[in-house]
Amino acid sequence: xxxxxxxxxxxxxxxxxxxxxxxxxxxxxxxxxxxxxxxxxxxxxxxxxxxxxxxxxxxxxxxxxxxxxxxxxxxxxxxxxxxxxxxxxxxxxxxxxxxxxxxxxxxxxxxxxxxxxxxxxxxxxxxxxxxxxxxxxxxxxxxxxxxxxxxxxxxxxxxxxxxxxxxxxxxxxxxxxxxxxxxxxxxxxxxxxxxxxxxxxxxxxxxxxxxxxxxxxxxxxxxxxxxxxxxxxxxxxxxxxxxxxxxxxxxxxxxxxxxxxxxxxxxxxxxxxxxxxxxxxxxxxxxxxxxxxxxxxxxxxxxxxxxxxxxxxxxxxxxxxxxxxxxxxxxxxxxxxxxxxxxxxxxxxxxxxxxxxxxxxxxxxxxxxxxxxxxxxxxxxxxxxxxxxxxxxxxxxxxxxxxxxxxxxxxxxxxxxxxxxxxxxxxxxxxxxxxxxxxxxxxxxxxxxxxxxxxxxxxxxxxxxxxxxxxxxxxxxxxxxxxxxxxxxxxxxxxxxxxxxxxxxxxxxxxxxxxxxxxxxxxxxxxxxxxxxxxxxxxxxxxxxxxxxxxxxxxxxxxxxxxxxxxxxxxxxxxxxxxxxxxxxxxxxxxxxxxxxxxxxxxxxxxxxxxxxxxxxxxxxxxxxxxxxxxxxxxxxxxxxxxxxxxxxxxxxxxxxxxxxxxxxxxxxxxxxxxxxxxxxxxxxxxxxxxxxxxxxxxxxxxxxxxxxxxxxxxxxxxxxxxxxxxxxxxxxxxxxxxxxxxxxxxxxxxxxxxxxxxxxxxxxxxxxxxxxxxxxxxxxxxxxxxxxxxxxxxxxxxxxxxxxxxxxxxxxxxxxxxxxxxxxxxxxxxxxxxxxxxxxxxxxxxxxxxxxxxxxxxxxxxxxxxxxx
Ligand SMILES: *Cc1c(COP(=O)(O)O)cnc(C)c1O
Numbered sequence: 001x002x003x004x005x006x007x008x009x010x011x012x013x014x015x016x017x018x019x020x021x022x023x024x025x026x027x028x029x030x031x032x033x034x035x036x037x038x039x040x041x042x043x044x045x046x047x048x049x050x051x052x053x054x055x056x057x058x059x060x061x062x063x064x065x066x067x068x069x070x071x072x073x074x075x076x077x078x079x080x081x082x083x084x085x086x087x088x089x090x091x092x093x094x095x096x097x098x099x100x101x102x103x104x105x106x107x108x109x110x111x112x113x114x115x116x117x118x119x120x121x122x123x124x125x126x127x128x129x130x131x132x133x134x135x136x137x138x139x140x141x142x143x144x145x146x147x148x149x150x151x152x153x154x155x156x157x158x159x160x161x162x163x164x165x166x167x168x169x170x171x172x173x174x175x176x177x178x179x180x181x182x183x184x185x186x187x188x189x190x191x192x193x194x195x196x197x198x199x200x201x202x203x204x205x206x207x208x209x210x211x212x213x214x215x216x217x218x219x220x221x222x223x224x225x226x227x228x229x230x231x232x233x234x235x236x237x238x239x240x241x242x243x244x245x246x247x248x249x250x251x252x253x254x255x256x257x258x259x260x261x262x263x264x265x266x267x268x269x270x271x272x273x274x275x276x277x278x279x280x281x282x283x284x285x286x287x288x289x290x291x292x293x294x295x296x297x298x299x300x301x302x303x304x305x306x307x308x309x310x311x312x313x314x315x316x317x318x319x320x321x322x323x324x325x326x327x328x329x330x331x332x333x334x335x336x337x338x339x340x341x342x343x344x345x346x347x348x349x350x351x352x353x354x355x356x357x358x359x360x361x362x363x364x365x366x367x368x369x370x371x372x373x374x375x376x377x378x379x380x381x382x383x384x385x386x387x388x389x390x391x392x393x394x395x396x397x398x399x400x401x402x403x404x405x406x407x408x409x410x411x412x413x414x415x416x417x418x419x420x421x422x423x424x425x426x427x428x429x430x431x432x433x434x435x436x437x438x439x440x441x442x443x444x445x446x447x448x449x450x451x452x453x454x455x456x457x458x459x460x461x462x463x464x465x466x467x468x469x470x471x472x473x474x475x476x477x478x479x480x481x482x483x484x485x486x487x488x489x490x491x492x493x494x495x496x497x498x499x500x501x502x503x504x505x506x507x508x509x510x511x512x513x514x515x516x517x518x519x520x521x522x523x524x525x526x527x528x529x530x531x532x533x534x535x536x537x538x539x540x541x542x543x544x545x546x547x548x549x550x551x552x553x554x555x556x557x558x559x560x561x562x563x564x565x566x567x568x569x570x571x572x573x574x575x576x577x578x579x580x581x582x583x584x585x586x587x588x589x590x591x592x593x594x595x596x597x598x599x600x601x602x603x604x605x606x607x608x609x610x611x612x613x614x615x616x617x618x619x620x621x622x623x624x625x626x627x628x629x630x631x632x633x634x635x636x637x638x639x640x641x642x643x644x645x646x647x648x649x650x651x652x653x654x655x656x657x658x659x660x661x662x663x664x665x666x667x668x669x670x671x672x673x674x675x676x677x678x679x680x681x682x683x684x685x686x687x688x689x690x691x692x693x694x695x696x697x698x699x700x701x702x703x704x705x706x707x708x709x710x711x712x713x714x715x716x717x718x719x720x721x722x723x724x725x726x727x728x729x730x731x732x733x734x735x736x737x738x739x740x741x742x743x744x745x746x747x748x749x750x751x752x753x754x755x756x757x758x759x760x761x762x763x764x765x766x767x768x769x770x771x772x773x774x775x776x777x778x779x780x781x782x783x784x785x786x787x788x789x790x791x792x793x794x795x796x797x798x799x800x801x802x803x804x805x806x807x808x809x810x811x812x813x814x815x816x817x818x819x820x821x822x823x824x825x826x827x828x829x830x831x832x833x834x835x836x837x838x839x840x841x842x843x844x845x846x847x848x849x850x851x852x853x854x855x856x857x858x859x860x861x862x863x864x865x866x867x868x869x870x
Contacts, residue, residue: 056104056107057104058100058101058103058104058105059100059101061101061143061146062146063146063149063150063153066097066143066146066147066150067150067153067154069097069100069101070093070094070097070150070154071154073093073096073097073100074089074090074093077093077096078092078093080093082154087160087161087164088164088225088226090156090161090164091134091161091162091164091165091228092225092226092228094134094147094151094161095133095134095137095165095228095229096228098134098137098138098141098143098147099137099228099229099274101141101143102137102141102274102276102283103274105141105274105276105281105282105283106274106283106285108281109281109282109283109284110285113192117192117369118192118867118868118869119192119368119369119370119371119864119865119867119868120192120193120194120352120356120369120370120371120868121186121191121192121193121194121370121371121373121859121864121868122193122194122196122348122352122370122371122372122373123179123182123183123186123193123194123195123196123373123375124196124197124344124345124348124372124373124374124375124379124382125175125176125179125195125196125197125375125376125378125379126197126198126340126341126344126375126376126378126379127170127171127172127175127176127179127197127324127375127378128168128170128171128176128179128180128183128195128197128286128288129169129170129171129172129173129176129177129179129180129204129688129689130167130168130170130171130180130689131167131168131177131180131527131688131689131690131692131693132162132165132167132689132690133165133168133229134161134162134165135162135531136184136276136526136527136531137229137274137276139278139526139530139531140188140276140277140278140279140526141276141279142279164225166222166224166225167222167688167689167690168203168222168229169203169204169220169222169324169688169689170197170198170199170200170203170204170288170324171203171204171324172204172324172326172327172328172606173328173605173606173647174328174414174605174606174713174714174715174716175328175375175376175414177523177689177715178375178492178521178715178852179195179197179375180524181522181523181524181527181715181852181855182195182852182855182856183195183275183284183286184275184524184526184527184852185522185524185851185852185853185855185856186275186284186856187275187276187277187278187280187282187283187284188277188278188280188282188526188550188853189277189853189856189857189869190277190280190282190869191856191860191868191869192284192868193284193868194284194285194286194287194348194352195275195284195285195286195287196287196288196289196344196345196347196348196351197286197287197288197289197344198288198289198290198321198324198340198343198344199230199271199288199289199290199321200321200322200323200324201223201290201318201321201322201323202219202220202221202222202322202323202324203220203222203324204220204324204326204647204688205217205218205219205220205326205647205650206218206219206220206686207647207685207686207687208685208686209659209663209683209685212660212663212664213659213660213662213663213664213666213667214656214659214660214663215647215648215656215659215660217326217650219323229273229274230271230272230273230288231271231272231273232269232270232271232290233269233270233271233272234269236270236351236355237267237268237269237270237292238267238268238270238289238346238347238350238351238354239265239266239267239268239294240265240266240267240268240342240343240346240347240350241260241262241263241264241265242262242263242264242265242266242339242342242432242433243262243263243264243431243432243434244260244261244262244263244264244434245260245261245263245434246258246259246260246261246434246435246438247259247261251395257392257395258391258392258435258438259392259435260388260392260434260435265294266291266292266293266294266317266320266343267291267292267293267294267317268289268290268291268292268343268344268346268347269289269290269291269292270287270288270289270290270347270351271287271288271289271290272285272286272287272288273285273286273287273288274286278526278549278550287348287351289321289343289344289347289348290318290321291317291318291319291320291321291343292314292317292318293313293314293316293317293318294317319336320336320339320340320343321340321343325337325340326647326649326650327649327651327652328606328608328649329415329417329419329420329606329608330417330419330420330649330652331420331422332651333422333423333424333425333428335428335432338381338424338428338429338432338433339432341378341379341380341381342381342385342432342433342436344379345379345381345382345385346382346385348382349372349382349385349386349389350389352370353389357369363390363394363396363404364400364403364404366404366407366408367404367407367408368867370408371408371409371410371487371863371864371865371868372408372409372410373409373410373412373859373863373864374409374410374411374412374482374486375412375414376412376413376414376415377411377413377421377422377478377479377482378422380411380422380478380479380481380482381433381436381478382409383405383409383443383481383482383485384433384436384439384440384443384481385436386401386404386405386408386409387401387402387405387439387442387443388435388436388439390404390405391439392435398442398446402443402446405485406485406487407487408487409482409485409486409487410486410487410488410489410490410863410864411479411482411483411485411486411488411489411490412489412490412491412492412519413479413482413489413490413491413492413496413500413504413505413712414492414712414713415712416496416499416500416503416504416709416710416711416712417610417710418504421477421478421479421504422477422478422479423469423475423476423477423478424475424476424478425473425474425475425476426468426473426474426475426476427474429476437476440467440468440476440481441468443467443481443484443485444466444467444468444484447465447467447484448462448465448466450511451465451511454511461507464507465480465507465508465511466480467480467481467484479504479505480508483505483508483515484508486515487515487863488515488516488517488862488863489505489508489515489516489517490516490517490518490519490862490863491516491518491519491712491713492518492519492520492521492712492713492734493518493520493521493712493713493714493733493734493736493737494518494520494736494737495709495731495732495733495736495754496518496712496713496733497516497517497518498518499709499754500516501516517862517863518862519855519858519859519862519863520713520734520737520849520850520855520858521713521714521715521718521734521850521852521855522715522718522849522850522851522852522853522854522855522856523715523718523719523722523850523851523852524851524852524853525548525549525552525722525851525853526549527693528692528693528696528719528722528723529549529722529723530549531693532692532693532694532696532697532723533574533578533696533697533723535573535574535575535577535578535697536571536574536575536578536697536723536724536844537549538574539567539570539571539574540555540558540844543557543558543561543567544557544558548848550853551848551853552848552849552850552851552853552854553848553849553851553854554848555844555845555846555847555848556845556846556848557845558841558844558845559841559842559845559846561841561845562837562838562841562842562845563838565834567841568834568837568838568841571724571837571840571841572833572837574724575697575698575700575724575840576596578697578698578723579594579596579600579698580596581694581697581698582594582600582694582695582698583595583596585684585694586682586684589684590682590684592670592680592682594641594680594682595639595641595677597639598639598640598641598678598680599638599639599640599641599700599701599826599830600640600641600643600698600699600700600701601640601641601642601643601699601700601701601703602642602643602695602696602698602699602700602701602702602703602720602725603616603642603643603644603645603646603703603705604643604644604645604646604687604691604692604695604696604716605645605646605687605714605716606646606647606648607646607647607648607652607655607658607659608652608655609654609655609658609809609810610706610707610710610711610810611705611706611710611711612705612706612707612810612812612815613644613646613658613662614658614800614804614812615705615812615815615816615819616642616644616703616705617658617661617662617665618777618780618781618812618816619819619820619823620642620665620669620679620681621665621780621783621784622776622777622779622780622820623637623640623679624665624669624672624675624679624783625779625780625783627674627675627678627679628672628674628675629779634674634675634676634678635676635678637678637679637827638826638827638830638831639677639678639679640678640679640680641680641681641682642679642680642681642682643682643683643684643695643699644662644681644682644683645683645684645687645691645692645695646659646683646687647686647687653799654799654800654803657796657799657800658800659683660796661784661789661790661796661797661800662681662683663683664789664790664796665681665784665789666680666681666682666683667789668788668789669681692716692719696716696719696720696723696725697723699720699723699725700725700726700830700836700840701725701726701727701728701826702716702717702720702721702725702726702727702728702729703728703729704716704717704720704727704728704729704730704732704733704735705728705729705730705750705751705815705819706730706732706733706810707730707732707751707752707757707810707811707815708730708731708732708751708752708753708754708756708757709732709754709757709758710732710810711732711733711735712733713733713734714732714733714734714735715734717729717733717734717735717738718734718738718847718850721738721742721843721844721847721850722843722844722847722850723844724840724841724843724844725840725843726746726747726748726826726829726836726839726840726843727739727742727747727748727843728748728750728819728822728823728826729747729748729749729750730749730750730751730752730815731749731751731753731754732754734850737849738847738850741846741847741849742839742842742843742846742847743842743846745839746839746842746843748822748823748825748826748829749822750815750818750819750821750822751815751818751819752811752814752815752818757811760811760814765808765811765814767804767805767806767807767808767811767812767813767814768805770813770814770816770817771805771813774813774816774817776817776820777813777816777817781801781804781805784797784800784801785797785798785801
């Protein structure tokens with residue numbers, strides 16, 4: 001295998017064959033560059049100054065001290081005296097001052113973990129959808145009151161400073177937000193964990209709508225105004241190689257071995273972020289890698305006069321961490337994406353082996369020290385990377401290396417959609433990572449031997465289980481590689497884990513039943529209740545104390561208050577306050593008046609056909625049509641404000657058409673006087689964590705209407721229920737568990753079940769028959785098709801209507817009537833406000849299970865082992 005892949009015109013990147021005995025080299029990049037041997041802290045003289053001998057302590061926690069620290073930061077770090085400072089200066093100074101208060105915890109936590117090492121969790125995730133940091137830091141460090149007083153005393157508007165923060169949108173949606181919730185919970189539980197990921201220079205795009213209502217993507221330049229929460233650490237840069245070829249050679253003892261002779265390499269620079277636990281003095285680390293060019297091999301090029309070329313090469317390397325791929329659940333097999341994946345796991349594993357473990361550590365004991373949790377298939381290339389290090393760099397034989405590697409990883413599957421399971425073309429892997437491809441083939445050969453021995457003569461099964469797919473192209477099935485190598489494989493909700501076992505990975509579950517487990521997802525109650533919903537949080541705390549923030553099952557103590565009229569009234573007042581806050585934002589940003597006594601009906605999540613925003617839209621159009629046709633008077637409908645939030649992947653045509661249609665329907669419905677404002681549709685652009693924190697607390701109704709068997713878990717459903725919204729939903733993902741916990745009478749169930757869906761599709765689903773037999777459906781689709789919402793232009797709606805009637809892959813029409821019936825039950829229930837509040841309170845009281853703290857306990861109990869606890 002000798003295939004060098006180097007972009008043309010970038011010769012200098014290829015010129016590293018002389019020091020390439022190790023792909024992740026231990027050689028300093030340049031004579032001037034700091035040594036990569038970052039464990040060496042000395043030699044240095046003993047300090048004599050008395051201050052150097054005093055342990056560092058953080059600043060005092062008083063308003064005066066905070067003001068002093070803040071002004072110091074503003075004046076001497078930002079270089080901006082208060083009177084001449086901009087809002088951005090003021091925000092940056094605030095963030096950095098708060099950060100300095102957290103620093104003592106971070107140092108102390110790190111020192112404690114060094115002194116009393118426990119097994120560590122290395123959470124490997126290509127995405128972290130963090131949300132804004134300031135309020136989270138204030139809450140967890142219990143500095144909010146001091147900061148409020150300090151800012152007021154300086155004449156600064158804290159809310160204005162808050163609004164200045166650009167959230168790090170380093171994820172697409174649920175999967176990235178889950179990773180952020182998990183690291184938050186692990187810090188709160190004082191579990192030793194490093195979250196490893198990528199510091200994308202551009203995170204998830206900023207969504208804007210054209211006047212016509214189409215989505216346009218603007219780059220998310222989140223670093224432009226400064227990144228006050230991060231600590232770059234170039235001293236701990238790691239080298240990562242790509243390309244080249246492999247070769248056989250004889251080692252010192254004459255043994256024949258394989259090695260990788262890479263073609264080019266880049267440097268990974270770690271950027272550390274603190275992950276503070278909730279008021280426990282703990283701060284863990286999130287380590288995000290940024291790619292830079294190496295420079296060790298540039299001298300020759302610089303000498304030959306190609307100075308500008310040499311500098312340009314820097315850009316090539318930086319491309320690797322330049323931008324987050326905006327596809328959610330539908331990966332594109334792009335070379336740069338594989339580069340990103342390998343880049344960050346290679347950095348992370350190397351950083352752990354060479355930066356955290358001591359030099360003389362006995363690697364056979366590695367599985368006692370670390371468990372790498374693979375968040376979906378994106379980091380699965382870490383498996384052959386660890387094998388490569390053990391085989392090629394530490395000279396182990398295959399069985400030794402496999403015995404270690406096969407105990408160091410656990411894999412979380414996040415999907416049921418076949419198109420979401422990554423399959424990398426083998427020739428691409430071979431070109432980019434030739435040694436890894438050999439190792440993957442080695443793992444597969446050994447695995448298929450086992451399959452053949454277990455099921456003699458069953459070549460069909462061998463082909464189905466193989467890590468290497470032969471058709472439609474030769475490809476590496478990353479989920480199979482993960483299932484083979486991982487100690488545990490988990491799904492993210494009970495139904496999802498069952499379907500994994502029975503369908504997606506059925507052969508693996510039969511072979512290794514004990515490998516498969518479930519951990520139902522969770523969300524952090526700190527960000528999504530305590531921070532986002534102060535009115536409700538304060539009511540809960542004044543009723544049952546504040547223990548719930550750390551132990552969410554305590555919400556159970558609210559159950560009796562569901563029957564307490566005064567509590568119900570207070571609960572409604574909290575909901576009203578949240579609705580008013582959202583209405584204020586809508587008025588300021590969209591010039592919309594949202595009546596807060598109307599039912600706030602919320603569907604916020606990525607736009608995907610399987611999530612069925614179209615079903616929600618058909619309900620809106622049905623209600624609208626029934627009013628304008630005179631079938632009902634406006635007074636007869638339950639007044640609703642329907643709130644959408646959704647980004648579509650830029651290349652996902654149908655999803656973008658649906659966004660366009662929602663906006664067109666919204667414009668027409670909102671402007672039609674016949675509706676008398678009793679139906680409004682609002683679709684604020686750019687749904688992100690910050691917007692989620694505003695919308696979710698204001699929701700009365702939570703739309704979780706995916707086709708049964710398609711949503712792995714959902715976490716938006718949990719956030720909404722915990723904020724006192726009632727769910728209208730299918731029997732899908734974690735909805736199943738929400739309904740079981742809150743009770744049928746407090747949940748609006750509709751739609752086909754997963755087995756019914758499977759049956760219907762087996763028989764051959766025909767959407768046309770539903771259309772023909774349902775006059776309400778015909779009228780709604782007819783109104784859309786007529787161009788009523790698109791100025792008479794039918795070509796705009798053609799693709800959507802055409803696809804619904806011809807294919808309807810996600811059975812929107814089959815579930816339509818059932819959905820309408822459930823919405824009628826919602827209307828009836830909302831008419832009795834006391835009964836509604838009772839249900840909403842019970843939703844809050846009974847959903848403590850969905851804390852990500854509980855999810856982390858389950859990972860410890862079922863996957864990581866108790867050794868990760870101190
Ligand atoms: C929670 C969350 C999601 C996930 O929502 P689902 O309804 O589970 O798909 C996506 N985006 C953001 C910003 C979130 O906060």
